[in-house]
Amino acid sequence: MRGRPSLARGAGQSVLVVVGEPDLAELLxxxxxxxxxxVGLTGTAAEALARLGAHRFDLLVVDTALPDLTGADAVGRPVIAHRPPVLYLASYDCLDRIVPELGLGEKDYVTKPLRVPEVLTRMRLLLRGTSAGTAGGAPGYGDLVLDDTLCRARRGARDLDLTPAEYRLLRHLLGNAHRVLSKEQISRYVWGDFRGDNAIEQLVSRLRRKVDREATALIHTRRGFGYWLGKETGES
Incomplete structure (x- = not known):
């Protein structure tokens, strides 16, 4: 009998948990x-801003249900010198507001009720993007590298020449590596609203031809569920 898979672990990074619900805060x-x-713990966005002004944290875990959280990016206001990546804890009915505001920064979300393994995995991926990524902090996966400053992408020595929609799709897939994204999630991130299935399929197909041409496939279809980026199990 196979044992349960081990949970994703940290390496001493400093995390500020911004959660108002006592039971959830204690669990996290x-x-x-x-x-x-x-772990640092606070129950309001105002307290979080004060803590961020006095201490450097590697990651924030923020409950979007906080009553004083005005907008999904309240904890990332310009008054904060160091802006750590943010993992939002969001109820499903607020995703329409959260997803379009994630932008191209180091932000991600998990839906409630929380699944601890998913929280830990998303945290590790966010932290990997800021500390163990490619040279210069550019987001990447293997030989696939994005330059958010110039909005350019390359795989190995080959420039991918992406359209804005293709770039946003690739950035979203990359930021959610090994996580299946639904067509609705992708559509709302790329265009800000939901478009028909055919539009997503065509966009993914164009991007796949550019990214995976003459190389190991990184963009995959999970039929009936959506799309994901990463290497298949067992690939080197």
Whole structure:
């Protein structure tokens, strides 16, 4: 019988948990400490801003249900010198507001009710993007690299020459590596609203031809569910 897969662990990174619900805050704080993180805890966005002004954190975990959280990016206001990546804890009915505002920064979300393994995995991927990515902090996966400053992408030595929609799609897939994204999630991220299935299929097809041409396939279809980016299990 196979054992349960091990949980994604931290390496002493400092995480600020911004959650107003006591039971959820205790669950997250205890879990993160047991899995190798240093945890700060606060119950309001105002307190979080004060903590961020006084201390440097590697990651924020923010509950979007906080009553004083004005907008999904309230914790990233310009008054904060260091802007760590943010993992939002969001109810499904607020995704229409959250997803379009994620932009191209180091931000991600998980839906409630929370699944601890998913929270830990999304945290590790966000932290990997800021500390163990490609040279210069550019987001990447293997030989696939994006330059958010110039909005350009390359795979190995080959420039991909992407359209704006293709770039946003690739950035979204890359930021959610090994996570299946539905057509609705992709559509709302790329265009800000939901478009028909055919529009998504055509966009993914164009991007796949550019990214995976003469190289190991990175963009995959999970039929009936959506699309994901990464290497298939067992590939080197």
């Amino acid at each position: 704080a205890t879990t993160l400490e047991l899995t190798g993180y240093r």
